[in-house]
Amino acid sequence: MLLTGIILIAAGQSLQAQPQPPKYSEVKIWISSPADAQALQQANLVLDHFHAAPDHIETVLNEYELAKLQQSGLGYEVLIPDLSAHYEANIRRTPAELKILEKEMQEQYNVSGFGFGSMGGYYTFDEVVAQLDSMRLNYPNLISQRESIGLSLQGRDLWAVRISDNPDLNEGEPEILYTALHHAREPQSMATIVYFMYYLLENYGTNPDVTYLVNNRELYFVPVLNPDGYVYNQQTNPNGGGYWRKNRRNNGNGTFGVDLNRNYGFQWGYDNSGSSPDPGDETYRGTAAFSEPETQVIRDFCNVHTFKLGLNYHSYQNILIYPWGYINALPPAPDDGIFIALAEDMTQFNNYDHGNSTQLLYPVNGSSDDWMYGEQTTKDKIFSMTPEVGSFFDGFWPDPNRIFPLAEENVYLNMALARGEGVITADSLDPLPPANPAAYSDYTTPTSIQINWIDPTSLANGDPLLPGEFTIEISRDGSPLASVNGGMQGYTDSGLNDGQEYNYDLYTRVTATDSISEAVGASWIAGGSPVPTAPAGLSCIPSTSQAMLSWSDPTTQIDGTPLDDLDHINIYRNGILIGSAAPGAESYTDTPPQGFTYDYYITAVDNENPPNESAPGNTVNCFVGDTPNFMVWVGPDATG
Ligand SMILES: [Zn+2]
Known part of the structure; x- marks a missing residue:
């Protein structure tokens, strides 16, 4: 109530002395010579927030300043005579539309x-x-x-x-x-x-x-x-x-x-x-x-x-x-x-x-x-x-x-x-972060990820930090996950979705002082990566009528976790899938039209639904036929 009273009195005073707010104009002032610049200075116009171009500036002036500009003899142009009226005339949204925009913005910016x-x-x-x-x-x-x-x-x-x-x-x-x-x-x-x-x-x-x-x-x-x-x-x-x-x-x-x-x-x-x-x-x-x-x-x-x-x-x-x-x-x-x-x-x-x-x-x-x-x-x-x-x-x-x-x-x-880098010296009583953070999961643990690290042993100033004195705080995808006592150096995150990637942040918190370290990160896919490594070492032994291919089946996914669900190897000739081989076969014999050179590569495919197919391994080319005294490249569309 008191505040309202003050506002009313204040408003009354200013209204008495100055019935209308001063008008503000957007003005373009032509400044194309040193003489103009000097004239501007002599006009005693101390400008605020102007937009400068090579031959003019644009700025906001009140009526009093505009009168000074008039007397200066400088060329100018009033772009917007009354900025407040201009703003009022250009309001583009109703309160209801603003409400909708606000909601959109809150969602977009979280x-x-x-x-x-x-x-x-x-x-x-x-x-x-x-x-x-x-x-x-x-x-x-x-x-x-x-x-x-x-x-x-x-x-x-x-x-x-x-x-x-x-x-x-x-x-x-x-x-x-x-x-x-x-x-x-x-x-x-x-x-x-x-x-x-x-x-x-x-x-x-x-x-x-x-x-x-x-x-x-x-x-x-x-x-x-x-x-x-x-x-x-x-x-x-x-x-x-x-x-x-x-x-x-x-x-x-x-x-x-x-x-x-x-x-x-x-x-x-x-x-x-x-x-x-x-x-x-x-x-x-x-x-x-x-x-x-x-x-x-x-x-x-x-x-x-x-x-x-x-x-x-x-x-x-x-x-x-x-x-x-x-x-x-x-x-x-x-x-x-x-x-x-x-x-x-x-x-x-x-x-x-x-x-x-x-x-x-x-x-x-x-x-x-x-x-x-x-x-x-x-x-x-x-x-x-x-x-x-x-x-x-x-x-x-x-x-x-x-x-x-x-x-x-x-x-x-x-x-x-x-x-405040350079101004605030790092707090020497802050702990060091955990070292070597790592997250791991493979097909044996499709819904959990194991997180490991090495506990810090000191504060930033070198003072020792004992396991009983701190916790390791873990967050997952931005949300707090666990507070783990010093000495554990590991945590199992469970209840996860197989095949989904998770990001972890870890930092040290000193229990007595509540001071925390910088955060360090690790991420992994639950169940390991679903994508097999490409088969390696493809080679071809040609004869007059056949190309005999051999390779090594992959044993890991692309993240290095074991591959347990290899279903077959796809065989491609000149970019076209021509057949497949069962796991363990590690060879395939193709009998293509004779007298041509063929490009072969292979991929590994698992038994998921939908299946995951590896990237292609190495490509080999192989001439099938008699006396290869010239080389012909056959494009994919010429084979079928
Ligand atoms: Zn300002």
């Missing part, structure tokens, strides 16, 4: 908790809060109760949660921070981390990588960093398509909002191209470093925590940005190499470009990343980066059919950051 919100497919602020509560309700052992880490300018809570094993305890594990919605019109930033939170919760205990990170990290999430701006967009455009970016600071001159990602206190206001001193601009940096409650809250949150790495999610540009933002340089060695190696790993599947802000877009000063990394007095440095999710074509309000794919393409990126 997620159950994450779904669509009511604002163009995106969760509203209240819906995000409801999701946090739902996560806690369903996964109380993995996620903490939401905690307010401070209030926005208009009195809304900035909520944070922690995902870890024992989520209600600070276990001193390395801390990782994920934030979204610095900029209110970038809802995919929020969707990407909420999706990732569900990914962690739903895959814990079955996916060894997720299990390892949840057990060995404390992952913090602040999904809505700028609630006032985000709620403002909801109020002006409840179906999505609101383009408000900044917070809702009344600047006192008829303009509103400070760009929170220009307001942090490291090299704040370094120059006027990385942020704007002009309150009407979208990149207005505020009256002072940390002038805004929202950035103060994040500053204080970082100062009382020991975050090692962080991601501040934005949209869009398909890039991953690391410091520095305020100048075109990287942090000093060895941190520059650590950032680059991390970014290489993180972007290897989504192929986002990576680099510093100037390399990729434009300089940015007063950014979260520069402060989180650069401030090393009040806290330790945080290896903090900014993914800009989605392409120019996705824009700020991607079609709902893009929400799941854009979130999914950043799951690996999020996981790799949390691993």
Whole structure:
């Protein structure tokens, strides 16, 4: 009730001072000469998210910025005069259709908790809060109760949660921070981390990588960093398509909002191209470093925590940005190499470009990343980066059919950051994984697979690990299967389907500390492979009227397990099946038309229904007839 009251008061205030939300336009600016570039600079337009072509750029401007552009004398074209109206006019799905799409997406991406919100497919602020509560309700052992880490300018809570094993305890594990919605019109930033939170919760205990990170990290999430701006967009455009970016600071001159990602206190206001001193601009940096409650809250949150790495999610540009933002340089060695190696790993599947802000877009000063990394007095440095999710074509309000794919393409990126290679030293108290994992089954055990391994004998730091101190955890095709005491070094998985392949992951868990090793894998087919090995050593002794073939019957399937069900050997002449031989015969006499050379090969066939036939063995050619003084190749169609 109190919160509702605050929202109403806040909305009333802003409506009084500013009856209509400002109009945002998609604008093409012609930049084809150095003079044009200079004119753009002199127009004091600090651009955000633009699409650059050789002779022009496309960007989003508010009315105030458009007026500056008009005065600059630059050539430009307004492509979409009112982006919000354009979005509203192009909504392509009814709520019922969205529901169907949501179900399809959940099935395709194998997620159950994450779904669509009511604002163009995106969760509203209240819906995000409801999701946090739902996560806690369903996964109380993995996620903490939401905690307010401070209030926005208009009195809304900035909520944070922690995902870890024992989520209600600070276990001193390395801390990782994920934030979204610095900029209110970038809802995919929020969707990407909420999706990732569900990914962690739903895959814990079955996916060894997720299990390892949840057990060995404390992952913090602040999904809505700028609630006032985000709620403002909801109020002006409840179906999505609101383009408000900044917070809702009344600047006192008829303009509103400070760009929170220009307001942090490291090299704040370094120059006027990385942020704007002009309150009407979208990149207005505020009256002072940390002038805004929202950035103060994040500053204080970082100062009382020991975050090692962080991601501040934005949209869009398909890039991953690391410091520095305020100048075109990287942090000093060895941190520059650590950032680059991390970014290489993180972007290897989504192929986002990576680099510093100037390399990729434009300089940015007063950014979260520069402060989180650069401030090393009040806290330790945080290896903090900014993914800009989605392409120019996705824009700020991607079609709902893009929400799941854009979130999914950043799951690996999020996981790799949390691993923190080069930043977080491997926990030396983690155990080593089991060695030489192997799975085996043959025809004598058609419905079971025997798994064997060699137990570890030490932790990563070399301390001894005794059999009574650990278990080997086994999962089958992603689901937990068994917990086997140290010393056993084997497990029989039964009740399986003959002929089906099964994949196993094994890792070591130390009973006292709950710490786990990396996972190692093995896979096998129940009953062994059903496919016989090809017969070997086919040879041919020709005569004037016959080809006498001989070979060795196979004794194994292709995976090396014994072959118990050989039914016959198929004989092929010039690719045509001409006969068969019983097991053990190991010879066959063919009497083909004389005077020709023939190609023979053979295969092994078992007695299953349908039968399994091996690949062909070696091919022999054989001339049948008198005086082979010339060679004739006879094609398959000439024989029958
Ligand atoms: Zn942004």
